[in-house]
Each structure stands twice: as structure tokens, then as C-alpha cells.
Amino acid sequence: MTYRGLSKKRNSFIALLVFIGYFLVFSPFDANASDTGEKEISLTLSQVVEFALATDSQILDAQDNYKIAQSNRRLAQKEKGFNPTVQVTGDVALVGEAESNAQVSISDSIALNETSSDLANQLEQADLALSQAQNALKNAEENTKLKAITAYLEVLKAEWTAEMAQRTLEQAHTLQADIENQYQLGMASSVDLLKAKQTGERARINLEQSNQSLLFKKQQLNQMIGYPLDTPITLEKDFPYQPLDEELDQLTTHAQSDHTDLKDLLWQKEIETITLKQIERNRQAKVHLIGSYVEENYAVRFDLQSPDWVLDWKVTGQLSEGEDTFSTSAINQDPFTPSASGWGLGLEVTWIPFDGGISRERKLQQEIILAQIERKLQALPDSITLEVLDAYQLFIQSDQDTLTAQLEMQIAEETYRLQSQQYQAGFITDRTLKESELALENAKLNYQKAVYGFILSKAQLFKVAGREIVVEEL
Template identity: 25%
Template sequence: MKINKLIYIATGWLLIGTPLHAQEMLTKSDAVSIALENNFDIRAANNDLEISENSAKITNSGYLPNVSGSAGTNFSRTNSDLTLTDGSSTTINGAPSSDASASLNLDYTVFDGFGRMYDYKKLKENYNLSDLQSRAVMENTLVNLFVSYYEIARLSENELNQKQTLDISRERWLRAKYSFEFGQNSQLDILNAEVDYNTDSINYLTIVQQLKNEKRNLNLLMGRDVSITFDVDTLIIFEENLDYEVLNALAMEKNATLNIEQGLLRNSHYDIKVASSSMIPKIGLNSSYGWNKNKFAPGNFLSERQSTSLNIGASLTWNIFDGGLSNTRRQNAKLAAENQLINVERTELDLERQMQNAWTVYQTALFVLQAEKKNLETNYRNFDRSKEQYGFGQITSIEFRQAQFNLLTANLNYNQAKYSAKIAELVLLQLSGTILEAQF
């Protein structure tokens, strides 16, 4: 296939990949709002949180009494042969009889050795843990969301830079053709220009495809139709005056992972109390009210009887010795609490390591960003000068191509540095537990 045909096909693809009308502008705040409402992980976490909230209510605590009611009735027909005291006899066939009863029962544990109280505290703590886990899901979703969002922003700017490079290469190719026609260039200049133009076309197509794929990824994260097209805001706002000591203190106070481990530690102490409660006497109250009605068959001394009853009682239960089961549960609960304390200490140390690493990455990213910015400015000046010299024939096309390539590389490197620095900042804010209040 001839090189000009390749260029024609590539140009056709470029036109197809270029939007002919304005697309939806997906702002950062819009992306956050859509994700918080539709993201699958967040929706599932919210349901889990609601389950924990329901479980932490007083109705699930064991503090309220148990009230039960029952009612029943029986009916029968009896055939009887009766002999009276005077020696006479009689026969009764199909004599009806029935009885009906109803009762209302109440049981209440007045004191259970404080086990109920600590179980209820565990339910409350479980709700707090679910809230923290829901927050952790939101934080992870936000980080993933903006990693994807900023990748789209980076690719969008790279697409623009690559398109500008492609336009320059096409202009150079046409210039080489016209110069050859007037005898000012050789066929080699045209071939070099064609190869460079075709290379830039392929690079542009690759960026366009990467951009489309990343937009589908972001749509999936937001829980919406993956085929929706949109543009993103490429403006980057960095947090000002970030201080490591302040962030580190916030991390030890607000980091979701550490808070979860601390909540699990509190629950492990409640488990010890619950296990110990089985060795303490328990006091209970019970009461019942009953109603009974009997209709006797003919031939009985009574034809009908109706009665009501009210019972009130109290009980004391003490597990004096259960073969050592309660003591074993308490010892195991203490050991589990010691292990959870180890987990908290390990998480604190690991968080400090992550904070130091993240801070180093962030500081390095800011330095690289400033260096790439200066490098880009230098390459712009170099390209402008090279373009002028190329127009006057003072440098070769190869030298001009090198200046063009250097400018493109500087642009790509600057974009990478810019968004890498922002992502490094977000990771630092996530570790410090403040990402939900961050600027995006």
C-alpha cells in the first residue's frame, strides 16, 4: 500500500474520531455527585450502613420485654352410656362439648450481668464501623474517580498537542512536495515528511482510542451508560500550604482504616465484658393472664365453667459452674483483644510509613512539575526559533523535526507531571482523612 494511501486512511480516521459538535462538559462536582448517587460500591455500602443502623436500635438490644399471646378452642361430640345411682341407665349420642382458652404472657430480664448492656454497645459500635467503612468506600471511589478524570484530562490535552503536531507535520509534508516541484528539495525530503506525518497520525489515533476507553471507564465508575460522551475540565487547583505535621496529626485522628481498627478494639473489650457476664447472677420477671371457658356435655355435674387467672413471678439464675466454658470464653476474648491491639499498633505504624512515603512522592511531584514547566517554556522558544529558521532554509527538515518532537515530548511530560502531582496530593489527603473536604 502506498504511503499517500496510508495517510489518506489515517486522515479519514482522524475526521471520524474528531467530534463535530460540542459535547457535555462533565465538571468535577458533577462527576462527584453522579458517582455518589450511582456508583455500585457506594450504593451497596449505603445498604450495609442502613442494615447496621436497623440493628443498632433499642428494639434489637434485648432491653425490651417479650410479650406473647396464645388462644385456642376445641370441639367434640361424645357417645355415652350412663348408669345412675338408682340403677337406671340412659344413652346419650352425639353430646357436644367445647373449651376455649386465651393467655397473655410477659417475660422480662431485669438484670443479666451487664451482658445485654455491652451487646448493645457493640451494636452501636458496629454501626459506627459501618459508617467508617462506608466513608472508606466513598474515599476510595473518589480517588479512583479522579485518577480516571485526570487521566481523561491528560489525554485530552495530549490529543490537542498531538493534533497540533500533526497539523505542523502535514504543513511540512505539503511544503516538501511544493519545494520538490520547484526543484528546491529532493525526493528524500518528501519521503521523510510523509513518514513523520504518518507516524504522527498513528500516535494521534492511539491517543484518541485511549481517550475513548478512559471515558468508558469513568462512566462505569459513575454507574451510568458507558457510551455517554463528554469533555472534562482540565483546570487543576492544588491545595495551598499543606504541612506534613498537620496532615500526619489528622491522619492519626481521622484515617478511616485506623478508625476501623480502633473500633474493632473497642468491640473486643465489649466481648470480654459479655463473656464475663455469664458468671454473674441473672434476675427475671414473668407474668401471665389467662382466660378459659369449658362447655361440658350433658350428663356432667357442670354444664359450663369459665375462669380467669393472673400470675406474677420472679426468678434468679446463677451459673455457678458450667465446666469451665465461661472462663474459657473470657480468656479467649482477652487474647483476641490483645491481638486487636497489635493490629491497631501495626496500622498506626504502617499509616505513618504511608504518610511519609506519600509526602515524599508529593514533594518530588511538585519539583518535577516546576522543572517540566521550565523545560516546556524552553522548548517553545526553541521551536519558534527553529520554525523561523526552517522557513528561511537555514536548518534542515530533520533539525526542524527534532525541535518539533522535543516540543511535543515536553508538552506530554508537563501534562504527566501536572496530573501526577494532583493525584499524589489526593493520596496524601486520603491518608489524612480529609479528602472529602478537598478541592478538586
């Protein structure tokens, strides 16, 4: 019985160990333990970009501005259409014999003209401002993508540099040991020994600086994605080489139509043009067709304005203390409102022939603003073309650098293979073989750096051309 019980416990313990091992191997949490006991977080480039988009302050501000623009658009829509306002007013006499009363009014302004009224123009400007806010949000997202990709690749470059610095230090130690042996045998001078020590010291300093640079760049990346600065992270290093499918002409054409600066200027021009029309329209004579209808318990008033064709209407009733009916004596707002029950109708003409030159100055300022925008629009196509051309040339150069680095890496691999055979045959020393190995690692580093530069230059080209940066296409 005792042996069987222990066996059952042992089997349960083994099953528990198997479960824990299965969990650690197949767990969805991709984390490794670091030397300090903290778990390293493994990240891909897509994840880093996603986290940066979720935490970047410029994007959050742009999102808030977009929500504000949406709210302003809804407000303009309500002001232009049927959206009556209800107002309740009451007063109570505290001293004296004045009667207390309560007044209820319902009023609204409706733009009958869809294009040329102030209310319609406000809605149009709100639409344009919403497009600008959406464009600014998209621009902020693309800028953040580019910053995140740059920071990610900078960490990878720093990791490779630190690894090469470590290998260089090991090579310097090997060289120093060889020189010391030669010095003991009388085959090297004291100067040779000092130079070897100096080389080792320089390699040690270079390694320390490389590690410090790597730590700083990792902290920068952690800050960008919203992690604590000291969070240990590991990054995906392997990226496929994906040539660009589009030609320069295609990219330039795309940029001329979808460049964020161009779209923003066009929208701003429309907004300022509407403002100029409003300034000019305010100087025109306005004709008001005003009508009122009064009953014992309520009054209705309307005001049809031309040339804006905006209809203002208001229904008002007032209840006074001590009376059984509503009093309309307090709602007479124009000479056309009858004092008793019935209709009132009349025309009112308003014209401002002179306002001290204020309208003229406002019009002048607005024309200057429009002229500035027009100059920018005329110069922008050439600027966009040159910007795309510059980014494209940098991309082509990085593409050539990648192919060259790949060829140099292949040469270094072949050289190391041949020298490994020579070392096994006893034709070269281990020091020479290690130098060849270091040259191969350096060639691999240069190739990886070239690939990272290629990816970054492609992302920059997409940004300049107005194309969305998609990580999978880099």
C-alpha cells in the first residue's frame, strides 16, 4: 500500500512537470529570462510600430483634434438644419408690486440656401476642417511609423556593433597573448608588446562605448512604445530583401495627388476663400421680411433674410401672475408686431455703406492669405518632385549598397571556408583563421546594416510619395 501510494504521488508529480514544461514551450507569451532575472520581451517590427501608434503623444493629440473637428461639424450641421432651441425664463418680484411671470420660447434658424448663407458656409468650412484633421492624423501616424522603424533598426545596428566590438576585443586578447609569447622567445620587441596592449585597451573602450550606445537606444525604443526604460527586450533580426516594384514616375504621380501638404493646402484655400466671400457678403444690403402673428396666449415671429435666405422663427408665450391668459406685451421685438391679436408684416433693409475701413482691411488681409497659399501651391509640385527624386536616389543607393555588401559577405564566407581547410592542413595558424572569422563577421554586420538601411530608405520613400507605410512591404 505504501509503495503504491508513493507511486501515485510520483506519477502525479511527473504529470505536473510535463504540464509545466508544455506550458513553457508552447506558451503564447514570448518571453525569456535575462541575466538579472527579468523576463525579456520579444518584439517584431510590426509590434513595435503598433505599440508606438498606440502611445505616441502626437497621434493622441491628432486623434483629439479629429474628435473636436467631428464635434464642430455636428454643431454646424445642427445650426444649419432644423434644430430648435427651447428657452424658459421666469422672474419673481421680491420687493414691490410687480407681477411674477414665466416665459417659454422655441426658436431656430434654418439655412434655405445650401451654398451662400453663413450657416451653409460654416458647415462647408467644418467639413473642410474635418478633412484637414483627418489628414493631420494620417500624417502623424506615418511619421510615428517612420520613427518607430528608425528606432527599431538603430537598436539592431547597435546590437551588431556591440557584438563586433566583443569579437574585436577577443581578437585583440589573442593578438596580445601571441605577442607576449613572441616577446618571451625574443621574437618581438617591447614596442610590439606595448602596441598589442594598446590595441586591447582600445578594443575594451570601444566595447564599453558600444554597450552604452546599445543600452541608450534600447531605452529610447522602450520609451517610444510605452515600456519602462529598463525593460529587457529582444528584437526580430531577420528581414527578407524585397525589391521595389514601382518606378520613379509612378511614385511621383502618386505624390502629386496624395501628398499630405498638397491636400492640406487645397483644403485651406477653400476655407479662406469662403471667409473672403463672407467678408464681401457682409457689405451687401440685407432685406428682412419680418412677420408676426399674435394671439391671446402666444405669439409667432419669423424673419426671412436675403440674400442669405436664412429663416429665423420664434414662438413665445408668457404667463403672468394674476391673469388667466398669456400676455404678449413683453415680446414685441419690432414695429411690425401687433399690440393686439392678429398679423403683422413688414420689410426691413439694412446696409452698412461705411464702417471706418474695417471691412476693407479684413478683405485685404484675406486676399494676402489667399495669395500666400496660391504661391505655395504653385511651388509645391516641383518641391514634391524633387523630394521624391531625392528619396528615390537614396533608396537606389541603399539598394546598391545592399547588393554590394551581400557580394562581400559571400566572398568573406568563401575565404573563411578555404582558410578553414588550410588551417586543418596546417598551412596557417589559428590566429590567421580567427582574423578570417572576424572578417566574415564584419562582412555579415555590414550586410545587415545595409539591409536595415535599405528598409529605412524604402519607408522614407513611401512617406515622401504619400504612400501608406506597411511593414510587410518593406
